[in-house]
Amino acid sequence: xxxxxxxxxxxxxxxxxxxxxxxxxxxxxxxxxxxxxxxxxxxxxxxxxxxxxxxxxxxxxxxxxxxxxxxxxxxxxxxxxxxxxxxxxxxxxxxxxxxxxxxxxxxxxxxxxxxxxxxxxxxxxxxxxxxxxxxxxxxxxxxxxxxxxxxxxxxxxxxxxxxxxxxxxxxxxxxxxxxxxxxxxxxxxxxxxxxxxxxxxxxxxxxxxxxxxxxxxxxxxxxxxxxxxxxxxxxxxxxxxxxxxxxxxxxxxxxxxxxxxxxxxxxxxxxxxxxxxxxxxxxxxxxxxxxxxxxxxxxxxxxxxxxxxxxxxxxxxxxxxxxxxxxxxxxxxxxxxxxxxxxxxxxxxxxxxxxxxxxxxxxxxxxxxxxxxxxxxxxxxxxxxxxxxxxxxxxxxxxxxxxxxxxxxxxxxxxxxxxxxxxxxxxxxxxxxxxxxxxxxxxxxxxxxxxxxxxxxxxxxxxxxxxxxxxxxxxxxxxxx
Numbered sequence: 001x002x003x004x005x006x007x008x009x010x011x012x013x014x015x016x017x018x019x020x021x022x023x024x025x026x027x028x029x030x031x032x033x034x035x036x037x038x039x040x041x042x043x044x045x046x047x048x049x050x051x052x053x054x055x056x057x058x059x060x061x062x063x064x065x066x067x068x069x070x071x072x073x074x075x076x077x078x079x080x081x082x083x084x085x086x087x088x089x090x091x092x093x094x095x096x097x098x099x100x101x102x103x104x105x106x107x108x109x110x111x112x113x114x115x116x117x118x119x120x121x122x123x124x125x126x127x128x129x130x131x132x133x134x135x136x137x138x139x140x141x142x143x144x145x146x147x148x149x150x151x152x153x154x155x156x157x158x159x160x161x162x163x164x165x166x167x168x169x170x171x172x173x174x175x176x177x178x179x180x181x182x183x184x185x186x187x188x189x190x191x192x193x194x195x196x197x198x199x200x201x202x203x204x205x206x207x208x209x210x211x212x213x214x215x216x217x218x219x220x221x222x223x224x225x226x227x228x229x230x231x232x233x234x235x236x237x238x239x240x241x242x243x244x245x246x247x248x249x250x251x252x253x254x255x256x257x258x259x260x261x262x263x264x265x266x267x268x269x270x271x272x273x274x275x276x277x278x279x280x281x282x283x284x285x286x287x288x289x290x291x292x293x294x295x296x297x298x299x300x301x302x303x304x305x306x307x308x309x310x311x312x313x314x315x316x317x318x319x320x321x322x323x324x325x326x327x328x329x330x331x332x333x334x335x336x337x338x339x340x341x342x343x344x345x346x347x348x349x350x351x352x353x354x355x356x357x358x359x360x361x362x363x364x365x366x367x368x369x370x371x372x373x374x375x376x377x378x379x380x381x382x383x384x385x386x387x388x389x390x391x392x393x394x395x396x397x398x399x400x401x402x403x404x405x406x407x408x409x410x411x412x413x414x415x416x417x418x419x420x421x422x423x424x425x426x427x428x429x430x431x432x433x434x435x436x437x438x439x440x441x442x443x444x445x446x447x448x449x450x451x452x453x454x455x456x457x458x459x460x461x462x463x464x465x466x467x468x469x470x471x472x473x474x475x476x477x478x479x480x481x
Contacts, residue, residue, distance in 0.1 A: 037067040039076045040085045040094035042174065045199045045443075046255045047100040048078055058255045059098040059221075062117065065247065069238045081171055082148035086110075089224055095231060097222040100193070102150040111225055112232055115239045116218035118252055120193040122154055124210040127182050133189075133210050136162060141188035143167040144178060151191040154213050176200055179207055193219075195256050202436055203443050205267040246397060253399035254364075257432070270302065270437060274444055277307040281320070284340050288347040292354075295445070296367060297347055299437035300374070303430060304346075309339040321346025350374060360396040368398040368431050372405065375430045376422045383417035384408060384424060402428045 041048045041059060048057040060076060067074035077094065079085045082101070088094045089111070102120065103113055124133065124143075133139050136158055145151040147169040159165045170178065178190040179197070183204040191213060192200075201207045223232055242248055278298065285294040285301070304322040305311035312318045316325070319336035323345055328336050331352075333345035353370040356378065361369055373381045384404045385395035393400040405424030407413040414421045 035073060036075050037063070037070060037072040037096075038094040039063045039067075039074065040088045040097045040099065041076055041078050042082070042085065042099040043078050044100055044174065044176065044196065045439075046195050047098075048076060058117065058251050059100060061251055062242070062247075063098045065242065066235065066238055069241075070234060081174075082146065083171065086148070089222060092224070095223075096235075100196075100219055101222060102193070103218040103220050104150045104153045106153055107150075107222060112223040112228055114221035114223065114232070114235050116220055117248065118195070118219050118256070119216045120195050120219060121212050122151060122191055122214040122217060123194050123197055123212050125179060125182055125190050125192050125197055126188060126208055126210055127185060128206045128208050130188060130208075132208075136165060136211060136213070139189060143189045143191060144170055144181075144187045145191050146173065146175060146178070147171040150217065154191070158213070179204060183207060193217075198256070198260060199439075202267060202440050203271075205264050205271070246394065246399075250365075250397060250399055253402075257399070257402075267440075269306075270440060271444075273302065273307055274441070281307060281339055281343065284343045288344045290347055290351055292347065292350060292367070293438075295441040296434070296438050297343070297350070299434045299441060300350070300371065301343065301346065302437050303434045309342065310337060321349075323349070353378060358396065362396065365396075365398045368435070369401070371431045371434055372401070372427045376405075376408075376424065376427045377419070379419040380408060380417075380422035380424070380427075381405075383414075383419050383422070387413060387417065398431075402431070 041063075044057065046058050048055065048060045055076070063076055064074050076098075077088075079088060082099075085097050085099060089097055096114075097111075101107070103116070107113065124136070126133070131140065143155065143166075145155065145167055152167075152169065155165065155167050173181075175190070175192045175196050178187065179192060179200045181187045182190055183206050194209070197207065197209055221235070223235070281301070282294075282298070285298045289297050301307060301320050305320050307320065309320045310318075311320070311322060313322060317323060319342035320339050321342045323331075323333065323336050323342065325336075327349055328334075328345055331345040331348040333341045335341050336345075350370055353373045354366055357366055357369055357373075369381060381401075384401055384407075387407060388395040388400050388404040391404065393404065395401065405422075405427050408417065408422040408424035411421075
């Protein structure tokens, strides 16, 4: 009997130990495999924007590449202001900040900074007609800048030299909004990065840049100050690879190079033409674009004829898309002065060029090669590509080709080509102009969509207020149809 009790007791203890062991195994935490790169950002033309063609921006494209390098999905979340960005990084809500932020002493104290992506100048911005300030101490009004921005640090340093210098900080507005306020005369001065200024003066041609307050300031990504060693190591390796492969140079050319040329009169005329002329032809551009963003087709037509269906050049090209007689015949167009036929023919010709281009040219650059061909001929562009290759440049990168095209005007180079002399410099200017017109059309489209959305929201709120507290049958009677 005693032996039986002993055996039962031993079995009970053994079972108890096993339960404890199983229980301990069940509560052991398992490491969670990371699947997403969470990136905090701000809205901005060169940072992160959402268009009808998808998401874009220098920081967005680099973040997309970095996520792919890490074999992670990208989740890019825009925040309302810089302060919220900082909080998101400090709380671990995001892994890093990619928001066009400059390298400053205070940011170096709070965060880890990635390598430079590009460099900008800080410039004083004011409206045309405002007396040009000779120095920062002679301003006629206060400066308005973004709260927590690098501009605040710059002004704080300048205040040591000019104690009378004062400024106001805006928490709920970004640089683009402040520049729009400058254009409307609501504020007198702000500070902006040179890239942001150059992009926005295409839509707000009254803007002027005055004093340069800081030169060649690096734009960087911010990482958490702690527990980010591996992420920083990955970022440095990625940055070196992308710099060597030409990605940084390509993105610089894509977002900034074409906006440096600026013509005040031309910009104002184009904005007026969008309101007065474009509505007559917009549906036709959309109808015949055939895979091309209709706004690129419209921008090309403006560069060709300023949307004048009766335009004529000294060389005999005519119509809205300025087709030659042989080209019109090639694409089946009988009347070059008929706007619909001209748009249809120009779109077909442009698509034909796109289809002829070598597959080695990336999708996001093919249009620039096609437009250069539209301007000076496909053969001359092929000559420039071969010339680029002989010089050790990339014949399938627009940033390299635009450096080579002007050489077709020099005998030293064009005598070695199949098709000879061409006004390559004009082709570069032609493409850059179309890119600026296209960017402006995208901006105008987005502004109109935003206004329409705000209008619909306001109408919905009015309906909600008018139906509040009414019986259901009365509510149905006032609902919009």
